[in-house]
Amino acid sequence: MRSINCSACILKSTAVKNLTVSELNILGNNCAEAVFKKGDIIFKQNALSSNIIYLRTGLIKLAIEGPQGTQIIRLKKAPCYLGLPTTMGDKINQYSAVALELSTVCFIDIHAFKELLRINPDFTYEILIRMYKNELEQFHRCVKLVQNQVYGRLAGSLLYLAEEIYASQEFNLPLSRSEIGDMIGTSRETVSRMINSLAQEGVISISGKHIKILNKSLLEKISQKG
DNA sequence: GCATTAACCACAG
DNA sequence: CTGTGGTTAATGC
Structure with missing residues (x-):
């Protein structure tokens, strides 16, 4: 795999800013960047996934095919991670991600990501905080939708x-x-x-x-x- | 009953 | 892809 120089990235996530040079190399050696046009599918529900996705620029929607048709779970604006729940929680994608505008995305190998979680507590902390905030947002959104x-x-x-x-x-x-x-x-x-x-x-x-x-x-x- | 809400269908730009 | 009209089912007063 071609390695990427993540140290030079000017669009690092809050979590990645905590990584050391050698940790950034782990990241760079295990990720690939790709560009998606409006309407392109970034990953698909029910497909196997072994990547965490970092949305560097752009806007995407997350959607689940439910029994009564498609449900858009939420929109996600860069910079943010996609597929943390779906890749960490299950091997199969539980939802799809589709670009709503031109978006650039880094695919990060799940093993490298887990290694970073293991070795750098500050990195892990930022990821956790982000996840908790997300969960709260989802709770509120759920209540609004239902009531x-x-x-x-x-x-x-x-x-x-x-x-x-x-x-x-x-x-x-x-x-x-x-x-x-x-x-x-x-x-x-x-x-x-x-x-x-x-x-x-x-x-x-x-x-x-x-x-x-x-x-x-x-x-x-x-x-x-x- | 009667009004309101919102889904489903069909058809036309 | 949108907008509109007609119809219909569920719910509330």
Whole structure:
């Protein structure tokens, strides 16, 4: 395998910043970088995986094929690790990852990753903290999805995109209406109608994929009450 | 009952 | 891929 100079990487994860030069060499000797275009599958549910994936740049979605169709578990923005639960918890991928925009990704051999976890506590600590935060986020997301009505779930996900992904009140939706439906557990028709009615009420303005949040506090209210 | 919510279907840009 | 209209089932008042 061609080795990569991880020491020179300017997009190191918080965890990797704790690695020594020799540990960075272990990493560099056991990883490969790849570029994915919008729509490319990075890894697929039910396939065997022996890699941890580090998303250096870009945006991806994680999705599970459920009994009632596709469920988008969450979006992930660089920089972050993908596939920690699925690669550490099982040999088979429990979900798929698909690029939503041009993304660069490092595939890290699971054995090298485990070795780093074993030998460098500061590295391991950062990974753990990240995992715990993730778990909390997932708990909250789960409650919102189960207890909110569709209108509230849509409002919540628009807020999520604005706050967490783009840090802006104005952005281009990275997902189709159908995918938004898959994310909040509703049909594409309902997403269309509700986006339009949010626009009619002046909460947002929408033109194709371009969206602007006009009344954030009202959107937050809708997100909480449904 | 009657209204509301939201899914499913069909059809048209 | 989206938007719209009609229909229908479930739930609440």
